[in-house]
Amino acid sequence: MIATGLFTFATRFCMLNKTVGKQLPTWLVEALSFVPIAVLTAIIVPAVLFDPASHKITITDNPRMLAALVAIATALITRQVIMTIGAGLATLWFLQWVA
């Protein structure tokens, strides 16, 4: 935990240092710009597709799928984190309550 904390701090601090006055290479800047999307979608997709009880991919009869779609639509329209979480959870709760 402490090691990851130190590394994170290092990434934030390293470029503020005067001694590292150099520019980052373009290819690295480009590659780093894809990191958030890559990591976050890698977490989102399995969390939506896999059934938490059976650990199998479920597409039909999967309330999380519909909840995720509602959340995506909400995120695109409102661009608000709290609205997106609210809409997604509400959809999930509604579907679980109906089922």
Add this chain to the structure above:
Amino acid sequence: MSSKRDTADALFEAPSAQQEFWHGMCDELPLMFGVIPFGLVFGVLGIESGLGPLQTILLSTILFGGASQVVFVQLWAAGIPALIVGSSVCVINIRHVLYSASMASHLGHLSLRWRLLLGYLLTDEAYAVSIKRFTNGHAGPLKHFHLLGSGALLWTGWQASTIIGVVVGNTIPESWSLSFAIPLTFIAVVAPIMRTRAEIATAVTAGSLATICQTLPWNSWLIIAASGGIAAGWLVHHVSNGKGCTE
């Protein structure tokens, strides 16, 4: 007309340290509507995943990065070796090198103590509001107080909401599926920023690899999927740029 502008210029004084600090806090305030619920959810998740209350709160203090903390507890709860947990978190947080680099020209002249403090406070949210201020021309020589203000408010809100989440965490029943708030939070972050073909390629590749590699040992799926996604995005970016490029 021109004399009027001269007076205006003479009247304009660089904002004081206190003014910059408050400005930073005010600019950060709207973002707190997203940060505080996220902190609450994280506190609850930390307890659910089997971390102790103190460990959960310490994670917020030491790491101070929402998405990476959620990944940390998620992998930790699954009993993944510490080395894998650590490297996954590092992959997520490596983006801060970019923030740090773009802040360098604004903060590089400060003392080591200042740079250490601001480095610790440099998060997505604080960066977003402060870089805007730094580049729009309103900021004076004391602009680092703006980042101090935005960072301090964010830090306080994040720690407080984590603690509240930890306290109420035990009372929330599992049937609420609160852990689903994690992918929902990430959807809220990712969906609006996907614009180019390269970004879509990144998402599709990372998502499919994560699903296919889900059963691989040591939960290496996250690192494989992230690297694959980054590579795909980079390739598409270069192929689509190469076509129209005359250089």
